[in-house]
Amino acid sequence: MSVQTQAPNKAFSGYYHRDVPEEDAELTHVGPGTPCGEYLRRFWHPVFWSSELKDLPKRIRILGEDLVIFRDGRGEIGLLALHCSHRGTSLEYGMVEGHGIRCCYHGWLYDVDGRLLEAPGEPPDSTLSERIVHGAYPTLDYHGLVFAYMGPPESRPDFPIYDSFELPGYHLAPSSRPKRDxxxxxxxxxxxxxxxxxxxxxxxxxxxxxxxxxxxxxxxxxxxxxxxxxxxxxxxxxxxxxxxxxxxxxxxxxxxxxxxxxxxxxxxxxxxxxxxxxxxxxxxxxxxxxxxxxxxxxxxxxxxxxxxxxxxxxxxxxxxxxxxxxxxxxxxxxxxxxxxxxxxxxxxxxxxxxxxxxxxxxxxxxxxxxxxxxxxxxxxxxxxxxxxxxxxxxxxxxxxxxxxxxxxxxxxxxxxxxxxxxxxxxxxxxxxxxxxxxxxxxxxxxxxxxxxxxxxxxxxxxxxxxxxxx
Ligand code: FES
Ligand SMILES: [Fe+2]
Missing domain, CATH: 3.90.380.10 (Naphthalene 1,2-dioxygenase Alpha Subunit; Chain A, domain 1)
Incomplete structure (x- = not known):
């Protein structure tokens, strides 16, 4: 018995229209190592609101990476990999200090550029802090938005200042953080x-x-x-x-x-x-x-x-x-x-x-x-x-x-x-x-x-x- 097939463009042909193709992964996937993710990492992107950086560090996720952002006592903004390089505790529970952020678990202290400033439990002659650098990205606070560059350091472009940012008689007002996350x-x-x-x-x-x-x-x-x-x-x-x-x-x-x-x-x-x-x-x-x-x-x-x-x-x-x-x-x-x-x-x-x-x-x-x-x-x-x-x-x-x-x-x-x-x-x-x-x-x-x-x-x-x- 031959089975009659129906052209998909006929009326009432939903049966032939059910399949959903895959998304275009090349253009849409943004995680580390993906083609689009690598492309997007060649640009500066806003990642947080400057006025929201207070005493508590903020946990954020950008381009599929979990990060912590904070501003230390010197006014420097840190954007660091979320999980402590020691044994992985989240730095969202860390202490923002005068210089850097300190992990709550064993007190490791990181600078905004990821350098380990202190591992207080280690003996005085420990060389850990010379050997360990925690993941960190450069940031820039521009008119109230914090921008970050998450690509390879050698490909980092200048932060682009558009002519529209500096129009005589105008000023920039950053969008604000909504009431609920x-x-x-x-x-x-x-x-x-x-x-x-x-x-x-x-x-x-x-x-x-x-x-x-x-x-x-x-x-x-x-x-x-x-x-x-x-x-x-x-x-x-x-x-x-x-x-x-x-x-x-x-x-x-x-x-x-x-x-x-x-x-x-x-x-x-x-x-x-x-x-x-x-x-x-x-x-x-x-x-x-x-x-x-x-x-x-x-x-x-x-x-x-x-x-x-x-x-x-x-x-x-x-x-x-x-x-x-x-x-x-x-x-x-x-x-x-x-x-x-x-x-x-x-x-x-x-x-x-x-x-x-x-x-x-x-x-x-x-x-x-x-x-x-x-x-x-x-x-x-x-x-x-x-x-x-x-x-x-x-x-x-x-x-x-x-x-x-x-x-x-x-x-x-x-x-x-x-x-x-x-x-x-x-x-x-x-x-x-x-x-x-x-x-x-x-x-x-x-x-x-x-x-x-x-x-x-x-x-x-x-x-x-x-x-x-x-
Ligand atoms: S896990 Fe952060 S200091 Fe130990
Ligand atoms: Fe619209």
Whole structure:
């Protein structure tokens, strides 16, 4: 008897779609000795908040390594392998001293560079302290974030200072540590969180309808048990449909392109608003840094020559399936460091966009997160490690494709014994970056496709000029 096979692209063919391929280990695994882990270890990464280093040492995990971080009495920061070189007790139970950290078990005292300063139980003529060096990594406290370099000492690059860090009239405000530790950690692989930052299209379909989702919640039986499904389908959904149609229509007028830049990938977007054209440039800086200009949820109202990034963020792997974000806000001197776009209101409905862009989302109930999903829900539910072989990429994923390609090139460069593409400082010691908003008055000469061409050439002109400055 012959068994009829069914093409997997037929309706009701779930049976043929069950297999989940393996994740792309080359791009996603970060532990010591893995190709991506070795690549990421060629860069400085933020690992902790400076203001949180007090009397108690902190146990952290970065790139699959368990570490302890502390600041001693001299103000020196130590980032040491967690387990004592003697017999393995965790240094998180150690004593932070005037000079270094002392293990609780037998009192071995380590300097911030890993040298053993004292093994008090050993006889005075012991040479242990000359022979033993404990694992330690160099650190740098920059504007309130502690950065570390965890790669081979001979490949250590200078700490890159981006030009956006030193804008006249602005200062850097570091992100702060959430109230609870689990709110600072994403349960997902680093790459899917990092590449989201160049996926500017998700902002349109996930974030723009946030207010419309909150309005719809007023008609959902899951939010108010007095309501019926009739309320949901007949009173709530028409409003939602109209809001989504508006988002979709406006998006059809938008132009988005991605290209390689000396730093990684540059995303360029152009949106019309009457005669004005809003051009938005977003930096993806290899391997895991992003810079965003302010998001203008309202339409552009006047010309703006240059609006700098309002955020620079790092997506730092804890291990293969956990990730932590650190960021600086670029705050205009005299302004509050709180993100000005954090809240939105429509009628009596108010939403906290800050929560929807972070794992502070976890503080909400499961049903609330289903009704109003944010970045955390979208990214963490891609699976602990997103499976690229199961994806079906479209034209709007070009930025993601470029980022993966460039990361793979970097990984393979390191595997071949070369240095990967890393940010290079100019003669002024600063690394040129490209992120910005520009709003220009470009009166429409004609509608339709002519207007689209006008937007495209305006956008490309700005991107070309900005890239040349580097
Ligand atoms: S285990 Fe740390 S001093 Fe003995
Ligand atoms: Fe987002």
């Amino acid at each position: 689990e709110l600072s950690i994403d349960s997902a692989n680093w790459l899917q969180l990092a590449e989201n930052n160049i996926d500017v299209v998700h902002a349109v379909f996930l974030h723009y309808p946030e207010v419309a989702r909150a309005v719809l919640a007023q008609h959902r039986p899951s939010a108010n048990s007095d309501l019926s499904m009739d309320d949901y389908f007949n009173r709530g959904l028409p409003g939602w449909d109209a809001a989504l149609a508006r988002v979709r229509d406006e998006f059809q007028h938008e132009i988005i392109e991605w290209q390689e830049s000396p730093l990684g990938v540059l995303a360029t977007e152009a949106r019309p608003s009457g005669d004005l054209v809003w051009v938005r440039l977003t930096d993806y800086i290899l391997p895991n840094v992003s810079q965003f200009p302010p998001h203008r949820y309202e339409k552009a109202a006047e010309e703006v020559e240059f609006e700098p990034p309002d955020m620079t963020g790092w997506t730092v792997p804890i291990d293969d399936t956990h990730t932590i974000d650190f960021s600086f806000r670029h705050v205009r001197d005299g302004d509050s460091p709180v993100w000005s776009g954090a809240f939105a209101q429509a009628g009596n409905v108010k939403i906290n966009r800050g929560v929807l862009r972070s794992n502070a989302s976890l503080e909400r109930s499961y049903e609330e997160r289903q009704r109003q999903p944010g970045d955390y829900e979208a990214q963490q539910s891609q699976r602990a490690i997103a499976v690229h072989a199961a994806e079906h990429l479209g034209s709007t994923d070009r930025g993601v494709v470029l980022v993966r390609k460039m990361i793979r090139e970097g990984i393979r460069a390191v595997q071949a014994g070369r240095e990967p593409l890393r940010p290079t400082a100019g003669t002024d010691g600063r690394v040129a970056t490209y992120c910005r908003n520009t709003i220009l008055n470009v009166p429409s000469t004609n509608g339709g496709s002519a207007r689209r061409e006008q937007l495209r050439s305006t956008m490309r002109g700005i991107a070309d000029a900005v890239l040349r400055k580097g």
